Amino acid sequence: MRIIVPIKQVPDMNQVKFDVAGGRVDRSSAGVEINPFDLNALEAAVQIKENVGGTVTVISMGPRRAVTSLRDALARGADDAVLLEDRKFAGADTLATSYTIACAIRKLGAFDLIICGEKTVDGDTGQVGAEIAEHLNIPHIAHVSWFELSAKKIVAQCEIGGRACTVESPVPVLLTLTKDVNIPRLPSFRDKAKARQVAVEVWGARELAGYADIKWCGVRGSPTRVHRVIIPSDENRKGRIFRNTIDEAIDEIAAGPLRHLN
Amino acid sequence: MNSTKEVLVFAEQNGGEIHPISFELLGKGRELADKLGGVLSSVLLGDKIAGVATELIYHGADRVYLYDHVIFHDLDLLNYKHNLVRLAREIKPEIFLLGATHWGRSLGARVAVALGTGLTADCTGLEIDRDGNFIQIRPAFSGNVLAHIRTKTKPQMATVRYKVMRSRPRDVNRKGEIIEKKTEVIPSLLAIAHQEKRDEVNIAEAEVIVSGGAGLKKAEDFSLLADLAGLLGATVGASRPPVDSGWIGREHQVGFSGNTVKPKIYLACGISGSSQHLAGMRESDVIIAINTDPSAPIFKVADYGIVGDLYEVVPKLITRIKRCRS
Numbered sequence: 001m002r003i004i005v006p007i008k009q010v011p012d013m014n015q016v017k018f019d020v021a022g023g024r025v026d027r028s029s030a031g032v033e034i035n036p037f038d039l040n041a042l043e044a045a046v047q048i049k050e051n052v053g054g055t056v057t058v059i060s061m062g063p064r065r066a067v068t069s070l071r072d073a074l075a076r077g078a079d080d081a082v083l084l085e086d087r088k089f090a091g092a093d094t095l096a097t098s099y100t101i102a103c104a105i106r107k108l109g110a111f112d113l114i115i116c117g118e119k120t121v122d123g124d125t126g127q128v129g130a131e132i133a134e135h136l137n138i139p140h141i142a143h144v145s146w147f148e149l150s151a152k153k154i155v156a157q158c159e160i161g162g163r164a165c166t167v168e169s170p171v172p173v174l175l176t177l178t179k180d181v182n183i184p185r186l187p188s189f190r191d192k193a194k195a196r197q198v199a200v201e202v203w204g205a206r207e208l209a210g211y212a213d214i215k216w217c218g219v220r221g222s223p224t225r226v227h228r229v230i231i232p233s234d235e236n237r238k239g240r241i242f243r244n245t246i247d248e249a250i251d252e253i254a255a256g257p258l259r260h261l262n
Numbered sequence: 263m264n265s266t267k268e269v270l271v272f273a274e275q276n277g278g279e280i281h282p283i284s285f286e287l288l289g290k291g292r293e294l295a296d297k298l299g300g301v302l303s304s305v306l307l308g309d310k311i312a313g314v315a316t317e318l319i320y321h322g323a324d325r326v327y328l329y330d331h332v333i334f335h336d337l338d339l340l341n342y343k344h345n346l347v348r349l350a351r352e353i354k355p356e357i358f359l360l361g362a363t364h365w366g367r368s369l370g371a372r373v374a375v376a377l378g379t380g381l382t383a384d385c386t387g388l389e390i391d392r393d394g395n396f397i398q399i400r401p402a403f404s405g406n407v408l409a410h411i412r413t414k415t416k417p418q419m420a421t422v423r424y425k426v427m428r429s430r431p432r433d434v435n436r437k438g439e440i441i442e443k444k445t446e447v448i449p450s451l452l453a454i455a456h457q458e459k460r461d462e463v464n465i466a467e468a469e470v471i472v473s474g475g476a477g478l479k480k481a482e483d484f485s486l487l488a489d490l491a492g493l494l495g496a497t498v499g500a501s502r503p504p505v506d507s508g509w510i511g512r513e514h515q516v517g518f519s520g521n522t523v524k525p526k527i528y529l530a531c532g533i534s535g536s537s538q539h540l541a542g543m544r545e546s547d548v549i550i551a552i553n554t555d556p557s558a559p560i561f562k563v564a565d566y567g568i569v570g571d572l573y574e575v576v577p578k579l580i581t582r583i584k585r586c587r588s
Contacts, residue, residue, distance in 0.1 A: 018403070095375065122404075124384065143368075160337050161276035163457045165458075167452055167454050225414070229402075237564065239561075239565065249566070250579050253568075254579065258527070
């Protein structure tokens, strides 16, 4: 079984600061980590490997610093890791990101499964997994809350249109998983030490020559562009805070917003 | 692609029922088409679906492209995608909108790649600016920022969040064209073995929500919130900690990893207000928060905040409401 898990290094959302006046996200204000949703994807891949054998390759597109997240993934059970790093890949929207990752996956060779997290905590689009599948011309099943592998076939449960669906697909297939699917393991010190011995491959535009047309990567390959960022404030909220005056608060709320409810 | 000024809306249906988001998209689409001086059209794919095509006209479409074929009985991703791509290549719309449901997002992503065009996810605002540019507004960074996005390619595609845009009132006197299109069938690699309608909680639709968080001491205490919810005709919600502890099902979870809700009233009981949770409920019309910690971030977004113990406040609120009604 060859399983590929695309991951992304994201800011720690509990720490990151937002500059309201400047309309900027201050990425340097926070530490970085593996996108939490990707941990569920990695855990699922490692569990399959432990059950039926195979290899798990993690791949990430990002700056050099993303190597730390790839090492973290190795410590959590991945076997090899590839970083796609090149200035020409930078500034990519989901179309260019999925294209670049798909080209790298083609370079990696034949695979059975690609497992992705549902979305990232910074980009929030949830699109890249499905887009990778389209670039690679393979089927995908999204928002999977449970799945099982049996004889070169995946059976998955997901929610579509408010209905719980059971979907079957042959491999190769790409899955995007919700957080319900498992609880990701933590790496031990021994795992981390072992991970440090594994070389992370770094591929730039040159290594992807023959697989990727560079004009479809990075900013050049991105049809969408952020024109402006606004940090919304909650100034239009009434903000009536009651301390030590619970009865008064209850009177006001019962007579106010809750008045017309049956 | 050159484009005519056509705004195309994907009408999502399952089992013959049109998802209400389709009407919301038509409401917004009408406004966009009018600003562009163009046509609002809708594409409807389904099995024995012809009977509901007029609903799309009644809700604002000038034209409906109808694909009525048994292959669309199940949500066959690859056949839906294939035919949507064929249509987009033929009519070359300026703008192409889908609902940001699981289905819409999954389908939209594949269609956008096939068309080599940009797709903006989960938009909460769509505008045509002074210069005639289509601006797509969406939350990012777990809902902490709003990004204004522009697309260089056509069609400019966007998935749009449910319960944000307004549908137009149904007008049975509206006239429009229904164009029957020929479906092209490709091999279905995916098989939907089983579909079950969930008759449980649909918190995304709730108008009033009473939600509990880490301030609850044990699973059974959700019954206190359920009592209040019963009086208010509300649905019970939860932040992540009680769901992770197994005290209540994930279908009740509100937040970035759970459901996004937009009720008239959101009552947060013992919820601190992490950005993860706020991402799911900060668009509520009125937010009422109860927490013992005066520095809890939930108070920054609350319209009414009570610094107090939910075990004291909720029973008092229940008593007060019962008294009001008798």
